[in-house]
Structure formats: C-alpha cells, structure tokens
Amino acid sequence: xRFPRLLAAAGALTLLVAPACGAEKPDPATKVEVxxxxxxxxxxxxxxxxxxxxxAGCPGHEFENGAVAGGAGVNAKQVLAARIQxxxxxxxxxxxxxxxxxxxxxxxxxQDLTADYAGWGLxxxxxxxxxxxxxxxxxxxxxxxxxxxxxxxWSNPELLAGAGITRPPATLGALMADLAALKRxxxxxxxxxxxxxxxxxxxxxxxxxxxxxxxFAGLFxxxxxxxxxxxxxxxxxxxxxxAYSNADRDSRDWPDAxxxxxxxxxxxxxxxxxxxxxxxxxxxxxxxxxxxxxxxxSFVLPTGAPNPAGTRCWLRTVASxxxxxxFNRAKGSIPARTDVGGEGFSAYQVGAMADWRSGTPVPSxxxxxxxxxxxxxxxxAALGVFSTATEKDLAGLQQALAATAARYIRx
Ligand code: GAL
Numbered sequence: 256x257r258f259p260r261l262l263a264a265a266g267a268l269t270l271l272v273a274p275a276c277g278a279e280k281p282d283p284a285t286k287v288e289v290x291x292x293x294x295x296x297x298x299x300x301x302x303x304x305x306x307x308x309x310x311a312g313c314p315g316h317e318f319e320n321g322a323v324a325g326g327a328g329v330n331a332k333q334v335l336a337a338r339i340q341x342x343x344x345x346x347x348x349x350x351x352x353x354x355x356x357x358x359x360x361x362x363x364x365x366q367d368l369t370a371d372y373a374g375w376g377l378x379x380x381x382x383x384x385x386x387x388x389x390x391x392x393x394x395x396x397x398x399x400x401x402x403x404x405x406x407x408x409w410s411n412p413e414l415l416a417g418a419g420i421t422r423p424p425a426t427l428g429a430l431m432a433d434l435a436a437l438k439r440x441x442x443x444x445x446x447x448x449x450x451x452x453x454x455x456x457x458x459x460x461x462x463x464x465x466x467x468x469x470x471f472a473g474l475f476x477x478x479x480x481x482x483x484x485x486x487x488x489x490x491x492x493x494x495x496x497x498a499y500s501n502a503d504r505d506s507r508d509w510p511d512a513x514x515x516x517x518x519x520x521x522x523x524x525x526x527x528x529x530x531x532x533x534x535x536x537x538x539x540x541x542x543x544x545x546x547x548x549x550x551x552x553s554f555v556l557p558t559g560a561p562n563p564a565g566t567r568c569w570l571r572t573v574a575s576x577x578x579x580x581x582f583n584r585a586k587g588s589i590p591a592r593t594d595v596g597g598e599g600f601s602a603y604q605v606g607a608m609a610d611w612r613s614g615t616p617v618p619s620x621x622x623x624x625x626x627x628x629x630x631x632x633x634x635x636a637a638l639g640v641f642s643t644a645t646e647k648d649l650a651g652l653q654q655a656l657a658a659t660a661a662r663y664i665r666x
Contacts, residue, residue, distance in 0.1 A: 403551070405619045474660065531603050637659065
C-alpha cells in the first residue's frame with residue numbers, strides 16, 4: 256500500500272489548448288465529459304471503442320469528448336491542472352495508476368471508489384499487485400482501463416537487413432554495436448527519439464538494464480542511490496545512445512519519432528506498445544531480461560464532477576470485461592482485468608498478456624506508475640537541458656536527478 260504525498264504547489268500554467276470537441280454539443284444535464292489525451296490514431300480508436308460500449312450501456316447519458324492532443328498528456332495535464340484549480344473539473348479524466356494519483360488524492364480532488372469496486376466485482380477481476388498499487392490508505396480512487404508495456408524497442412527490418420543485423424541485440428553493448436553498424440551502412444541517426452518524456456523512457460530502460468529490476472524500483476522508494484556509481488554508469492550508457500539519435504529530438508512527439516522508423520530514416524525506437532504498427536519488428540529492451548515495465552491508464556470520479564451518475568456509468572463501462580476487450584483491442588494495450596482472453600487481439604498483444612503474467616513488473620516514471628507528476632516534470636526538465644547542451648555535463652545531470660529524488664522521496 257502506498258501513502259499520499261503532500262500536494263506540491265501548482266506550477267504556473269501558461270499553455271492554452273482548445274479541447275477537441277465532437278461536432279454535436281450534448282445536453283449539459285446528461286453529458287459526461289471524458290478528459291483524455293487520446294486525440295488521434297489508435298489512441299482515438301481505443302477511446303471510440305469505449306464510447307461505443309458506453310453509448311450502448313448507459314442510456315440517458317451522452318459522451319462529450321474532452322481530449323487535448325499531445326503524447327503522454329504533455330498538454331492535457333496542464334489544461335487539467337488549471338481546470339481543477341478553478342474548480343471546473345470534467346466529469347472524469349485519464350490519469351496513470353500509481354504515484355501520479357497521489358497529489359489528487361492528498362488534495363481531495365478525486366472521490367473514493369472502494370464501494371463501487373465491490374459493487375462491480377472489480378477487486379477480484381484485477382491482478383492483486385495492481386489493486387495494491389491502486390490502494391492508498393485502504394481506499395481505491397481510480398479504475399484502470401489497460402496495461403501498457405514501456406520497455407519495448409521497435410525496429411525497421413529493412414534497415415537492419417541493410418546493415419547485416421540478423422537478430423535482436425541481447426545486451427546494451429550489442430545494441431551499441433548495432434547502432435554503429437547502422438551508421439556505417441549509411442543510416443545517419445539510427446536511433447529515433449522524441450522530446451523530454453520519450454528521453455526519460457530511454458533512460459529508464461537503460462537504468463533497468465544496468466541496475467536490475469530491484470535496483471531500478473529502489474530509485475523511486477529511496478533504496479537505490481541516484482548519486483551512486485551504478486547510476487553514473489547508466490548515464491554514460493544513456494549519453495552514448497543519445498549520440499546515435501536524431502538531432503531534432505526535442506521537437507518530436509512520439510508519433511513523429513515513430514515516423515522516422517516508418518519512413519526508413521531510423522532503425523530503432525524505444526517506445527511503449529502504443530507504438531505497435533504493421534511492418535515494425537519488436538523486442539524487449541536489451542538487458543531488461545523478463546522485466547515488464549508497466550503503466551496503466553485509469554479514470555477517476557473528480558470531486559465536484561457535474562454528472563456523477565453518468566461518470567459512474569462511464570467508470571463501470573471502463574471496468575467491464577466488454578469495455579476492456581473493445582478498448583484494448585483497438586488501442587494496442589492489454590486488459591487490466593485478468594478474465595479477458597486473447598481472442599481478437601494481435602499476436603503482439605497475446606505475447607504481452609503472457610509476459611505480463613510471467614514477467615517481473617517494474618513501474619514507470621515517464622508514465623506515472625513510479626513517480627508523481629512534479630517529480631516527472633523535474634526529471635524531464637533536466638533531460639531537456641542535457642539533450643540541448645552542446646557540452647554534455649553528465650555529472651550535472653546526475654546531480655539534478657539525485658536532488659530531484661531527494662526532494663520527492665518521502666518516508
Ligand atoms: C501514455 C499513455 C498511453 C499512451 C501514451 C502516448 O502516457 O498511458 O495510453 O496514450 O501515453 O500518448
């Protein structure tokens with residue numbers, strides 16, 4: 256069981272992003288505004304599938320799309336924070352299961368759903384470890400829709416063949432050797448990379464390889480020293496990988512980074528399994544062994560939600576086996592429920608279901624299961640500074656990461 260941290264002061268909110276609304280304006284009395292960052296591609300397809308189940312199962316309630324585009328919620332989270340500050344919450348919003356919820360819970364911004372869990376039989380339907388991660392002071396505040404895996408490498412098979420690479424690299428060293436071979440074969444920037452949070456995903460994968468599952472998990476509960484030599488080594492590896500990536504990384508969201516792969520400009524991309532696409536190869540990040548770095552999208556009932564009955568029907572849809580089947584088939588993730596079989600899912604997803612059952616789970620900071628939003632923002636900022644600097648200051652980066660952890664780890 257985790258305990259909520261104190262609410263950190265809300266940062267300055269400068270970004271203005273217009274929510275993407277559906278063509279028709281639903282009746283304010285019956286609408287359920289669902290706030291996500293799923294505005295395009297498979298993310299939108301997943302949301303649409305869920306909306307289909309909601310519309311069929313919740314007569315008298317109407318879905319209103321409150322999506323704000325931007326991978327991993329980079330824009331949505333700022334818009335949401337501003338709305339919550341001015342007591343204008345949507346009926347429900349997307350938030351990662353785990354530490355990312357802590358501040359909302361501590362500030363009383365989300366309602367206790369423990370009794371609903373019992374009514375919906377949800378506690379038994381979810382893996383016990385996930386229920387434990389969702390439980391804060393004995394209560395549960397969100398309904399998970401999915402499980403995604405973060406530590407996956409996607410590849411362009413033609414470019415690999417052109418460089419004479421015939422099998423996935425088994426170690427970090429082998430990955431570096433592949434990247435060097437790709438460069439020799441004429442692929443200038445063989446590792447596709449995007450902005451801040453995608454850089455954090457790469458760093459986390461390297462840390463899992465260099466520190467192991469336990470050492471990695473310890474980075475977020477105080478058991479592993481961010482200032483230690485193991486982290487120094489991992490940062491050196493991270494810097495070496497960064498040197499193989501596209502120079503314009505800081506301006507790319509994840510779909511633009513994946514485009515480098517599908518356009519044949521880069522051969523490897525470290526990205527969660529929302530990035531699955533026909534024609535791309537995939538393997539677990541080298542050296543991660545059987546570690547399944549997980550994250551889960553979940554939905555909440557905010558305090559002051561205008562239509563709590565409608566929201567409860569949305570949450571019940573998200574919680575249902577039917578809803579999870581429809582949503583995850585389209586989105587590329589796997590159901591959080593353990594009682595949804597693999598029929599109708601892709602070969603990748605069926606493999607992910609087996610890996611999730613048998614692998615070693617570790618959480619993700621880039622996607623909120625390991626660290627709070629403020630902690631993640633601070634790490635992303637440090638990585639952004641490192642990415643743009645011409646002189647790479649590894650010691651400075653390590654100091655910034657260690658100081659951030661010291662600020663946010665509480666006993
Ligand atoms: C994650 C989210 C995924 C996917 C991804 C890219 O944070 O959990 O569902 O949407 O961002 O936008």
